[in-house]
Amino acid sequence: MTWVEQEKTALVATFRSSDAEAPTLCEGWNVRRLLAHLIQREQRPAGVLGDVISRKPPGQEPGLTKLTGTAMTPAGYQELIDRFSRDTPRWSPMSWAAEKLNLVEYVIHHEDIRRAGTEPAEPRDLPEDEQLAIRRQLGTLAKLGLRKAPVGVRLATPQGESREIKPGDGVTLTGDPVELALWVSGRRDAAHVNVTGDPGAVNAFQTWARAK
Known part of the structure; x- marks a missing residue:
């Protein structure tokens, strides 16, 4: 596995063990919304553009709101994780240039989950x-x-x-x-x-x- 593949696997595990409503280091985003951001970034570029054009503050982006609206139950949240864990579409640069485009993105967002809240986790001991x-x-x-x-x-x-x-x-x-x-x-x-x-x-x- 490449480093980006290993980091994605670890990030998926953290999503599965995290409370979807828990805060993150991203202003206005809970864990569920951060997950939706990653899906939209890799699989729905039109949604990313729409959210930029909307100029809504963090937590009110229409595209992310639509995605998170399908994942308000525990089962819906797990389905959203499953969607992220699947391979990125081949047409997306996030697929064929994943190592350059996603490694640091995944690492940062992984820590956005781990280090948020009143009891932030300690740094991971990465290879x-x-x-x-x-x-x-x-x-x-x-x-x-x-x-x-x-x-x-x-x-x-x-x-x-x-x-x-x-x-x-x-x-x-x-x-x-x-x-x-x-x-x-x-x-x-x-x-x-x-x-x-x-x-x-x-x-x-x-x-x-x-x-x-």
């Missing part, structure tokens, strides 16, 4: 090679999320790997790849990441991050 695969895909996500940072930014792991994301003097974000993925995607309170650098740069960076 080193999977962590490496996640780290290799962080560049685009990090550059998008940090492009407007007021100082230079570098990502680093506790093992010593380092990558410049925004040129210039500034700050270093240090954490395992999953933690860095959570941080740059906006899940900062849930991410185990240290921000270091010149005090002035750290202060400017943290002020900017809190305002986002």
Whole structure:
């Protein structure tokens, strides 16, 4: 199995063991709605576009509401999980480019479930090679999320790997790849990441991050 296949299998298991009404780290989304998002993203691109055009706030997207409306009973929720667990249609880029498009997506949303609520789960002990695969895909996500940072930014792991994301003097974000993925995607309170650098740069960076 590829890493994305293994992560999807683990995510499906977490969906099956989770309360559909439980909160997630995604504002306005419970576990059921997060599941619907993943199905819509992979199987119903027109629904994704419709929700974007509707400009409804999180929790009120019409496409996701339609999907979740079919899964309000325990049996309906399990059927929705079954739908997600099936192979993605071959016409979808989420099928033939799954490793590049879905690995980090699955990892982040998996932690959206695990780390939400009053008793968030501890980080998972993922295989080193999977962590490496996640780290290799962080560049685009990090550059998008940090492009407007007021100082230079570098990502680093506790093992010593380092990558410049925004040129210039500034700050270093240090954490395992999953933690860095959570941080740059906006899940900062849930991410185990240290921000270091010149005090002035750290202060400017943290002020900017809190305002986002």
